[in-house]
Structure formats: structure tokens, C-alpha cells
Amino acid sequence: MAEAPKIEIYDARTGKLEKVDAVVRSDAEWKKLLTLEQYQVMRKKGTERAFSKVCAVPKSGKGIYQCAGCGTDLFAYGSKFESGTGWPSFWDPVSPSNLKLKKDFGFGISRVEVLCARCESHLGHVFNDGPAPTGQRYCINTVALKLSEG
Numbered sequence: 202m203a204e205a206p207k208i209e210i211y212d213a214r215t216g217k218l219e220k221v222d223a224v225v226r227s228d229a230e231w232k233k234l235l236t237l238e239q240y241q242v243m244r245k246k247g248t249e250r251a252f253s254k255v256c257a258v259p260k261s262g263k264g265i266y267q268c269a270g271c272g273t274d275l276f277a278y279g280s281k282f283e284s285g286t287g288w289p290s291f292w293d294p295v296s297p298s299n300l301k302l303k304k305d306f307g308f309g310i311s312r313v314e315v316l317c318a319r320c321e322s323h324l325g326h327v328f329n330d331g332p333a334p335t336g337q338r339y340c341i342n343t344v345a346l347k348l349s350e351g
């Protein structure tokens with residue numbers, strides 16, 4: 202097996218960039234690891250139906266949403282906002298290092314796709330109509346996130 206490349210990922214607990222192995226899995230491995238819905242969104246760039254899922258909220262009021270595919274820290278609960286779109290929305294990631302942004306011209310629309318930097322799973326899209334202070338709206342599929350409380 203080829204060695205996975207080392208990448209820098211921000212760890213929200215330590216507050217530091219850590220050198221970690223990129224997560225590289227075969228299609229068969231992803232199928233086993235993810236639910237069918239997660240697989241379709243995260244590996245086939247699908248989109249869950251708006252308002253079809255309830256995004257977990259931390260009881261303590263503090264938490265980090267991590268990639269459901271590899272556990273990378275993605276968004277703090279503190280940067281979540283109600284966009285009214287039917288998908289969890291955030292105005293900032295925990296670190297730009299943890300996301301990979303890619304131009305997407307699917308469906309004849311020019312958008313920016315958001316991927317997990319560590320396992321390259323599709324998470325959603327980012328738009329320029331978010332709230333202050335960043336003006337960004339990261340529109341993310343609920344099934345691509347898992348909440349880590351505390």
C-alpha cells in the first residue's frame with residue numbers, strides 16, 4: 202500500500218496545527234464505513250434534502266462538528282448560524298487548513314465545493330452571502346458532520 206501523504210490539520214483541542222496522515226480509503230472501504238446516505242453525499246457529492254435532518258446541538262453550548270468520515274475538526278458550534286436554508290450553516294471553519302475548496306461547475310452553476318482536507322469527503326458548498334464578520338456561508342450536509350461535545 203502506498204504511504205499516505207502527511208498533511209497539517211488544526212486540532213481544536215490543542216489549538217495547534219498537527220502533522221497527520223491523509224486518510225485514503227478505497228470505495229469499498231467507504232461503503233462499509235458510511236451509511237448509504239453518507240456515502241452518497243460524501244463520496245458521490247450528493248446533497249441531502251433541505252430540512253430532512255436535524256443537526257445535533259451540544260447540550261453544554263460548546264462543541265466541534267467533525268468530519269463524519271475521518272473525525273477532523275471542521276466547525277465550532279459558536280460559528281453556526283440559522284440561515285433558513287434547511288442545512289447547517291457556519292460563517293467560519295475552525296481553520297482553513299482543515300478544508301479543501303474547489304471550484305464546482307456542476308448543474309451549470311459556478312459554486313465552491315467544500316471538502317474535508319484530510320479524507321477529501323464532500324461536505325457541501327461555501328457562498329459569499331453569510332453574516333459578519335466573515336461574510337461567508339458554509340452550507341454543509343448534516344450527515345457529513347458528527348458533533349463532539351465539550
Ligand SMILES: [Zn+2]
Nearest residue numbers: 268271317320
Ligand atoms: Zn474527513
